[in-house]
Amino acid sequence: MQKGIHPKEYRFVIFQDLSTNKTFRTRSCAPTKDTITWDDGQEYPLVKLEISSESHPFFTGKMKFVDTAGRIDKFNKKFAKFGKFANKEKSE
Numbered sequence: 001m002q003k004g005i006h007p008k009e010y011r012f013v014i015f016q017d018l019s020t021n022k023t024f025r026t027r028s029c030a031p032t033k034d035t036i037t038w039d040d041g042q043e044y045p046l047v048k049l050e051i052s053s054e055s056h057p058f059f060t061g062k063m064k065f066v067d068t069a070g071r072i073d074k075f076n077k078k079f080a081k082f083g084k085f086a087n088k089e090k091s092e
Helices: 069-076 083-091
Strands: 010-018 022-028 034-037 043-049
Touching: none
Parallel strands: 010 043
Antiparallel strands: 010 022, 034 043
């Protein structure tokens, strides 16, 4: 390995998938402020994920919409006057 190109804070970190509440421990240098106590009784940094292999449609075979911060609603409101949404809302 080349010297001086790898991060110095490479440590054990707990990743938590927020949609399935599954956790796993691996090495990472991802910055985080949260901590969690793992099964071995030690405290590790916690990185919260919105999607992982536990919830991703490619690995689960199930389609699932992940709407973070209302992005789908914002998109629908922004483009409601165009296309199918405009016709649908006028008829209702």
